[in-house]
Amino acid sequence: MRREKILRIAYEKFSIKGYNTPLSEIAVAAGIKKQSIYNYFENKDALFFEMIKLEVDVYFHERLDEIRILKDGDPEEQLKTIFFSIIDYYSDISKLKFWRWLLLIDSKDLFERTQASIHYYESEISKELQSCVANLLQDEKKVEEYAIPIIQSFMTVLHGTLDGILLYQDVFDTEIYTENVWFMFWTGVKCIINQDSKE
Template structure:
């Protein structure tokens, strides 16, 4: 479908150059048509951007929810580390993940409100899932602490760190080192009585 080709090309250029730096003529050229033809499928640049954004959001959310659905949830060490690996995997082979990260941090100024709404929505949903898991693990005394909020936020922090490393530590070795270091310290911090 030509419509999806346009979205994919837009995704690519938005990710590389940002909203302002990506031009419709470049995007159109990528799919072998003129920029005017984009208007047969989208109302304009903003519309194209927001549709790409929503697609990326859905993909991002779906794969993360799916992970926690299929996990047995009795072994936090395995499940949480597996989630970090999933994040890395998504980011490296999924164009949408990189796009999502960039726009979550630095959205086009005139669409900041709309983007922020989507970002908060997905962030809260993931956090709620994690918090339920941590509560169960705390109750089962397989990890230790006073409240599920602390390990949840700390783990979200580890995820953030990994994503940052994915953006600018182009060195694969350094990413692995950071992952191991953060994970080691985090796990000791929550598993110890």
């Protein structure tokens, strides 16, 4: 129980300050002495890695489950559902900040272990998205030419949208902003597909 409480508080503090969060601050919030943390975790990196891995595992398992459930549906709806599902997950700004802090971890070992875990899941999602885009294009030549650019654009638009939400959440309506971003992305994809099919 106490271990879970330490992990929860570590997540909350990391979302605010990132890797620079002192263990003493986590201990105070957990109602324990700093030294007591070492009864559960070898060191700061061990605590943070377990906390990070818990969030990373939950996030990617949810995304992969969503993609697989939608696998036999309309490819446009599948991509759109995944896009807005991810946006919805990050509607909790603390989650968005948490993931941004993962790029700024000072410990080289923790950073590399974290990125390895994320890259593994991202490769799994990429495989699922390639299958979705292949169903969308329905032609081997189109798949070869456009599948990777579409997936890369999808991920770039997604991350850019999240950065925009973080930077401009108090400036404009994020729901309208997100809808506009999706509309422009999908319009571009349709134009490329239609132009190719006419040749």
